[in-house]
Amino acid sequence: MKLPKEILNGFLIFLGIGLYFLLMNVLGLADLFYLRTLNVFFIFWGVNKTLQMNLLEGETNFVSNAVSAMATSVVGVSMSVLGLLIYSYARGGDAYVKSLSETFLFGGDPSVTAYCICLFFEGIASSVIVTMMLMLYWNNKYAAD
Template sequence: MKIPKELINGFIIFLGIGAFFLVINGLGLAGNYLLRFFNITFIFYGTLRTLRYNLREGNNSLPSNAASAILTSFSGVILSVIGLIIYISIQGGDAYIESLSRNFLFGGTPSVIRYAFSLLLEGFVSAGLVSFLLILYWETKYKSDKHGAKK
């Protein structure tokens, strides 16, 4: 059974985000919400790998490449949030969340589920934007654009 490239690259996104989180957590910087913006670089990397692989295979269809990019980035985000839920549960659950960033989507003390859901929404927005931007950039690489209007 061959694992789809979208899931492989989604797993690469998960590994990148997970390693980055562990490094900033180890450095005591997990509470700095600005560092979460760097997570998007891992989503860019994994999604770009999928699109490059598709083009190398000769897949020049814009809709199928868009679906492939979205599946890659969303699978990376979902795996990352699942990994974070597991990590938070191991670290003490709701008590551990209090030690994380207080400048998140809501005030007070969020539960594990609220925190994970908020990260999932944030991740889906980032993944959607990355997929859209990369598809717009790579759109000129597709075969359909090489047969444009005659001059």
């Protein structure tokens, strides 16, 4: 059974983000909040790959490409947040979340669930922005009929 490209590329986004954060943790850079924001490049890469695959298949409809791109990024973000949830509980739960950079989302002491929910909404917002940016880029390259 062949997986849809949205799920495949969403999984690749998840792998990229996961490996990036594990590497940052190993190198001792996990507390630098500005390095955490670079994960958006993995979303750009996965969504761009989906759009390129769509165009190679001859799909030039703006709406269907936008839905495909958005689905890819939502799969990637959802899997990444789920991975963070599991990883956080494996590393100590709320105590681990408190050790993360306080300047990232909150200043208080959030629970693992609150942290993951906020990251999910932030990820969805960045997914919409990435999708629109790439749709505008590819729309200028290949005009729909």
